[in-house]
Amino acid sequence: MIDRLKDLWLHRELLFNMTRKELKVKYKRSVLGFVWSFMTPLIMLAVFSLVFSILSRNKYMSWFVVYLMAGLFPWLFFVNSLMQSVGSVVGNPGLVKKVYFPREVLPLGAVGANIFHFIMQMMILLVFLIIIGWHFSILILYLPLVMLLEIVLTTGLSLFISAANVYLRDVQHFTEVATMAWFWLCPIVYTIGTVAGVLGRYFKLYLLNPMTNIVEIYQYIIYNPRVYAAQSYVKGPTRQPPVVYLSFWGITGTIVGSILLLVFGYYYFIRKDRGFAEQI
Amino acid sequence: MASEYAVEIKDVSKMFKLYHENVRSLKEKVLFFNKRGYEEFWALQDIDIQVKPGETLGIIGANGSGKSTLLKLMTRILYPTTGQVITNGTIAALLELGAGFQPDLTGRENVYLNASILGFSKKEVDKRFDEIVAFAEMERFIDNHVRNYSSGMYIRLGFAVAINVDPDLLIIDEVLAVGDEAFQRKCLDRIGEIQDTGKTIVFVTHNVEVTREICSRVVMIDQGRIVKEGQPREVVNYYHQFMESEEEGRERGNRRIEVTGVLLLNDQDKVVKDFHTGDNMRIRVAYRANEPVEDPVFGFSIDDYRGYTAYGTNTRLKGLNLGTVSGEGYVDFDLKALPMLDGRYLVSVAIHSRDEQTEYHWLEKLFPFDMHSDITEDVGLLYIPSDVTVHPAPEGADGP
Structure with missing residues (x-):
């Protein structure tokens, strides 16, 4: 594994170039090109703001759209990375069968391109918040760390599914439906408080989902619920639980689990990649 | 290590x-x-x-x-x-x-x-x-x-x-x-x-x-x-x-006249597979006409392995008119002083009509022979007898 990491380091420029290629090819032949990488989140922000200023009458929360975006952008990074990396090896037979290079460059390049988009989106969101005079929590300084945690989790999973997909193409289709279901298992468009009430003693199970914990941290440090959903912290008619809930064990588990997943994902990938050229 | x-x-x-x-x-x-x-x-x-x-x-x-x-x-x-x-x-x-x-x-x-x-x-x-x-x-x-x-x-x-x-x-x-x-x-x-x-x-x-x-x-x-x-x-x-x-013989034609044998002969009329640069070669083509055929043409070619034809000719090109051929016989092609250097060559033999529209019997590259040469310093495909003389220009002259 150390040798493989050295080899990867030697090919760091390839990784960089692959990431750039993914970005460039994505906007091929479009007039606006790179502008789209911040137009997309900007338009999403505008549409959701409009929709929720009309629809949402949540008496516990103000600025629901910010709560939504704080969870949605990280989720989009997660799911887009998975969807792009799962087919990254299978989708490049011309390279895999004809040239040697560390194959992990393919899924890592896909994740890398999405990291770039993710950073753009988060910056757009922060700029938007600064413009509207958002009351930031000091915890916002943790943002890079949370993003790093999410990247570790995403990379580990991407390595695993991209290698597994070579041997069992069902993985690609499974990922598609699984992420769709997974989305509703995370408190992104609803608040964790609503499920806490419904799930009762199974709530602990719900917290096993690493993306739930990660999304919760984003919401906590960006949305700043102590200011914008203060009522939920005081008391509600039926002791409504807080809008954002940070679980110590949940977060610790997520950190440890993500690192283990990255190690395992990479290990699995380099165990399997010798057969790639034959299987594609 | x-x-x-x-x-x-x-x-x-x-x-x-x-x-x-x-x-x-x-x-x-x-x-x-x-x-x-x-x-x-x-x-x-x-x-x-x-x-x-x-x-x-x-x-x-x-x-x-x-x-x-x-x-x-x-x-x-x-x-x-x-x-x-x-x-x-x-x-x-x-x-x-x-x-x-x-x-x-x-x-x-x-x-x-x-x-x-x-x-x-x-x-x-x-x-x-x-x-x-x-x-x-x-x-x-x-x-x-x-x-x-x-x-x-x-x-x-x-x-x-x-x-x-x-x-x-x-x-x-x-x-x-x-x-x-x-x-x-x-x-x-x-x-x-x-x-x-x-x-x-x-x-x-x-x-x-x-x-x-x-x-x-x-x-x-x-x-x-x-x-x-x-x-x-x-x-x-x-x-x-x-x-x-590995190859199957490549033969074609309607066989109204058949090639019954091809021999590569040296000066002593012996069948050999090896020739030296400068040797003579006789290609003897034995035929049998299964029915009388009017004005057939006998030909051969020598190709190297890249498919380049080194030489080839036939009775028509040589100005021969064979008339109506029946029964058996043979045709000799005499090649003088083979110029090829080292390598393997293949002989093709064909009998066809004068306008080449009808092929009676065509044997494509079926008869191999090897060329050998004592000339190892020179390069190329053929030996061309050559001399070298050097003419330094006299002092003060502008050259040729």
């Missing part, structure tokens, strides 16, 4: 699983889920090759003999089922030119991407960028999208990148067959330059004559095993004989 060889292949075998894909129904799919039956196919068996640094090794063999699999093992695209492949130094493999070119990026961007796929840094490419573009003759188009390139441009650029990035070991698979003749020549020249700098080259081709030209050693593979290894000339000749014995 570093090996003293650039490439060391130790007792390598490679097995592919050929899966039976013809699962018909869903029921079968469920029953045999992921347990599809397969046959073992051994693409390579017990291969041992050592390539010394600075050597140019050629690998030849028929289609499907395992050449490409062997190269893929060297480049770590495939891994051996048993045995070991050890390589030292950076490798550039030209298994397919322009592998990984992105149609939607420009030529310039693709040069950098392709070079980094081969494992070379931006700095190294920066230094050689102009050289690469000049080699590919692509100055005008380098900032165009690759999707608009012609196939020739695509290949030239791919080759230029791979060959200019200065690897320790260059692996070339069958890629010289593409491109026009001038570019092929240029590639061979460039390969020669790389050889001069002491780099190791492994070279696979169907065009076995090229290996004679550039390789210091040749390995021949057949059905996954090494069948011959050694000096290029020796191995290439063996290859030709080998391919010949």
